[in-house]
Amino acid sequence: xxxxxxxxxxxxxxxxxxxxxxxxxxxxxxxxxxxxxxxxxxxxxxxxxxxxxxxxxxxxxxxxxxxxxxxxxxxxxxxxxxxxxxxxxxxxxxxxxxxxxxxxxxxxxxxxxxxxxxxxxxxxxxxxxxxxxxxxxxxxxxxxxxxxxxxxxxxxxxxxxxxxxxxxxxxxxxxxxxxxxxxxxxxxxxxxxxxxxxxxxxxxxxxxxxxxxxxxxxxxxxxxxxxxxxxxxxxxxxxxxxxxxxxxxxxxxxxxxxxxxxxxxxxxxxxxxxxxxxxxxxxxxxxxxxxxxxxxxxxxxxxxxxxxxxxxxxxxxxxxxxxxxxxxxxxxxxxxxxxxxxxxxxxxxxxxxxxxxxxxxxxxxxxxxxxxxxxxxxxxxxxxxxxxxxxxxxxxxxxxxxxxxxxxxxxxxxxxxxxxxxxxxxxxxxxxxxxxxxxxxxxxxxxxxxxxxxxxxxxxxxxxxxxxxxxxxxxxxxxxxxxxxxxxxxxxxxxxxxxxxxxxxxxxxxxxxxxxxxxxxxxxxxxxxxxxxxxxxxxxxxxxxxxxxxxxxxxxxxxxxxxxxxxxxxxxxxxxxxxxxxxxxxxxxxxxxxxxxxxxxxxxxxxxxxxxxxxxxxxxxxxxxxxxxxxxxxxxxxxxxxxxxxxxxxxxxxxxxxxxxxxxxxxxxxxxxxxxxxxxxxxxxxxxxxxxxxxxxxxxxxxxxxxxxxxxxxxxxxxxxxxxxxxxxxxxxxxxxxxxxxxxxxxxxxxxxxxx
DNA sequence: CTATGTAAACAAC
DNA sequence: GTTGTTTACATAG
Numbered sequence: 001x002x003x004x005x006x007x008x009x010x011x012x013x014x015x016x017x018x019x020x021x022x023x024x025x026x027x028x029x030x031x032x033x034x035x036x037x038x039x040x041x042x043x044x045x046x047x048x049x050x051x052x053x054x055x056x057x058x059x060x061x062x063x064x065x066x067x068x069x070x071x072x073x074x075x076x077x078x079x080x081x082x083x084x085x086x087x088x089x090x091x092x093x094x095x096x097x098x099x100x101x102x103x104x105x106x107x108x109x110x111x112x113x114x115x116x117x118x119x120x121x122x123x124x125x126x127x128x129x130x131x132x133x134x135x136x137x138x139x140x141x142x143x144x145x146x147x148x149x150x151x152x153x154x155x156x157x158x159x160x161x162x163x164x165x166x167x168x169x170x171x172x173x174x175x176x177x178x179x180x181x182x183x184x185x186x187x188x189x190x191x192x193x194x195x196x197x198x199x200x201x202x203x204x205x206x207x208x209x210x211x212x213x214x215x216x217x218x219x220x221x222x223x224x225x226x227x228x229x230x231x232x233x234x235x236x237x238x239x240x241x242x243x244x245x246x247x248x249x250x251x252x253x254x255x256x257x258x259x260x261x262x263x264x265x266x267x268x269x270x271x272x273x274x275x276x277x278x279x280x281x282x283x284x285x286x287x288x289x290x291x292x293x294x295x296x297x298x299x300x301x302x303x304x305x306x307x308x309x310x311x312x313x314x315x316x317x318x319x320x321x322x323x324x325x326x327x328x329x330x331x332x333x334x335x336x337x338x339x340x341x342x343x344x345x346x347x348x349x350x351x352x353x354x355x356x357x358x359x360x361x362x363x364x365x366x367x368x369x370x371x372x373x374x375x376x377x378x379x380x381x382x383x384x385x386x387x388x389x390x391x392x393x394x395x396x397x398x399x400x401x402x403x404x405x406x407x408x409x410x411x412x413x414x415x416x417x418x419x420x421x422x423x424x425x426x427x428x429x430x431x432x433x434x435x436x437x438x439x440x441x442x443x444x445x446x447x448x449x450x451x452x453x454x455x456x457x458x459x460x461x462x463x464x465x466x467x468x469x470x471x472x473x474x475x476x477x478x479x480x481x482x483x484x485x486x487x488x489x490x491x492x493x494x495x496x497x498x499x500x501x502x503x504x505x506x507x508x509x510x511x512x513x514x515x516x517x518x519x520x521x522x523x524x525x526x527x528x529x530x531x532x533x534x535x536x537x538x539x540x541x542x543x544x545x546x547x548x549x550x551x552x553x554x555x556x557x558x559x560x561x562x563x564x565x566x567x568x569x570x571x572x573x574x575x576x577x578x579x580x581x582x583x584x585x586x587x588x589x590x591x592x593x594x595x596x597x598x599x600x601x602x603x604x605x606x607x608x609x610x611x612x613x614x615x616x617x618x619x620x621x622x623x624x625x626x627x628x629x630x631x632x633x634x635x636x637x638x639x640x641x642x643x644x645x646x647x648x649x650x651x652x653x654x655x656x657x658x659x660x661x662x663x664x665x666x667x668x669x670x671x672x673x674x675x676x677x678x679x680x681x682x683x684x685x686x687x688x689x690x691x692x693x694x695x696x697x698x699x700x701x702x703x704x705x706x707x708x709x710x711x712x713x714x715x716x717x718x719x720x721x722x723x724x725x726x727x728x729x730x731x732x733x734x735x736x737x738x739x740x741x742x743x744x745x746x747x748x749x750x751x752x753x754x755x756x
Numbered sequence: 757c758t759a760t761g762t763a764a765a766c767a768a769c
Numbered sequence: 770g771t772t773g774t775t776t777a778c779a780t781a782g
């Protein structure tokens with residue numbers, strides 16, 4: 001035996017065959033190779049159609065008034081208890097009907113409950129004056145459907161549409177890029193420009209460049225890059241090559257995997273994707289980075305290896321419960337709005353001398369990276385016009401989630417505490433694993449756009465199971481949050497069968513898209529992590545076949561939990577995406593390793609999976625909740641109230657939404673970064689769309705509002721482009737006047753008494 | 757202490 | 770040689 005100082009013995013591992021069952025034809029490699037570009041668009045439409053198709057009637061209590069100053073725009077006051085999704089659907093339908101001639105933009109605000117009073121959003125307080133009145137549009141919520149999948153690394157040409165993320169600085173295009181001629185950055189946030197910004201704006205990208213010397217490859221695509229680069233940022237491409245991306249391997253792997261339709265990728269493709277999107281790895285990094293990638297794949301439970309039917313190809317997937325469907329794209333969006341501080345961090349780190357820095361630059365700095373502060377432009381109503389289309393369901397979710405903003409920052413790669421995790425991390429957590437169950441409502445993981453697509457595509461999935469008893473594993477075990485409602489059609493059969501196999505296999509393999517998710521949902525992952533004991537070991541935990549019987553506790557759903565069930569239900573209308581929904585990771589986040597728990601088995605890691613009920617996800621450790629910023633879903637306090645639940649927005653909290661900054665209060669929001677707007681790349685984007693009525697006085701300092709007005713959040717639904725954007729409304733109260741504002745001033749309260 | 761990065765030893769192909 | 774696992778250690782926060 002070899003002994004190395006560092007590395008003790010490694011027990012022999014035997015590889016267990018993964019019972020993979022995929023849908024018959026699908027699994028194969030082809031997928032990996034085939035980017036499916038085509039689907040993107042279609043999906044989108046599908047979703048759209050769905051939405052439209054649903055005819056909805058407006059629930060009672062809704063008030064719709066024409067916007068005083070904006071053509072084709074109506075203000076819709078929605079009672080707190082209303083079903084937003086339905087409303088959005090109805091409005092969408094309405095807008096579509098009207099087409100360009102009729103009202104096609106709707107400003108949704110909650111009333112009744114008096115949004116103002118709502119905990120979160122209220123501006124109230126400090127008043128001062130706020131020049132602006134009407135609204136500030138913050139960010140588009142939706143993910144862009146189309147673009148997402150497209151990210152495959154080398155999709156030669158195929159990319160249908162377009163917007164490839166790669167356009168960015170990181171030379172993403174190299175491979176694919178060549179063809180990328182088409183890459184349109186345009187609205188799409190997809191590109192990687194963020195890099196540019198980060199480095200560029202910051203202070204220091206320069207130092208880094210030096211490193212570059214010598215590498216000629218760098219040229220890569222300067223030319224291309226340039227095009228896209230924002231004017232200001234220019235260091236970009238070089239930096240991209242020289243600087244290590246601010247993402248952890250885990251994050252990059254996720255980006256890579258999520259860039260594919262199937263949400264799975266072979267190791268090799270992962271390498272390729274990373275190299276394509278982050279030239280640093282291609283040109284600068286030591287070869288060891290691949291080892292690190294592999295290490296991460298094996299280490300983190302969220303990464304699940306799936307074997308093709310023939311057993312020859314292994315695909316890495318992200319456990320549905322943990323997958324937030326993060327994409328570089330999304331992250332990019334979030335980062336667009338530069339946060340000075342963040343950048344600083346980033347830059348600083350990077351600046352270190354090579355020698356020094358080579359070693360560890362925290363890729364996703366815990367704080368900063370994960371949490372991406374988003375800044376809203378206050379000055380101008382910024383409307384991103386998105387090409388983004390938000391599926392209604394999402395939209396709804398967004399609203400809810402958004403509204404309930406608890407935190408300011410979006411966590412990009414949060415760590416999810418999986419059940420087990422929850423235990424461990426918990427402060428109190430004793431040795432025993434069991435004690436803490438994470439019941440919190442699931443936190444909503446973020447859902448990014450992508451997932452949606454898929455779902456949309458597949459209608460079948462919608463089924464939601466409403467309620468089921470939740471299982472909690474008694475002691476040590478923890479469940480995964482299963483995203484999926486109960487399985488639909490494909491029962492776990494395949495999975496089970498495989499599971500039957502006597503030997504515990506590392507069954508991670510999931511069959512095709514659906515199946516995986518479904519399977520997962522069913523599975524209960526038990527974790528026992530004895531942190532203390534295990535503290536050192538980072539061994540990846542494995543899932544066990546469902547067959548395993550572990551003690552489980554069933555909980556009836558608490559009031560709070562119930563909602564979720566509902567969520568699932570609702571989605572059906574719009575074809576809710578299963579997988580997406582799932583994440584509840586309680587808190588942990590997908591990122592966290594702990595998804596799978598290992599049993600104490602020393603040598604052979606076994607993964608234990610218990611059949612989960614869909615609800616399992618609900619079980620999230622309460623404690624954790626606090627940690628995550630996104631609890632929005634759980635705690636619907638926003639102006640819109642409880643809406644979320646019904647919407648099936650579980651995910652809202654997920655990325656897409658997350659991308660939207662949550663502020664405790666509008667004021668906060670405003671204060672957060674008044675001026676950045678200008679710098680905002682988007683500024684360029686057409687704000688035109690929505691011109692919010694007021695911008696007459698673009699004063700950044702919105703910080704204070706006059707007494708007679710208050711800010712509240714709302715959403716802007718633009719049926720012309722199917723976008724849903726978040727907006728901050730300044731509601732003025734007629735009686736009190738303080739504002740000298742000109743004609744623009746609109747006293748919404750006049751129109752909608754409830755607002756007051 | 758945790759999360760992350762890196763290196764390395766092995767194992768199974 | 771590639772892919773996967775796992776351990777050890779280093780480092781930042």
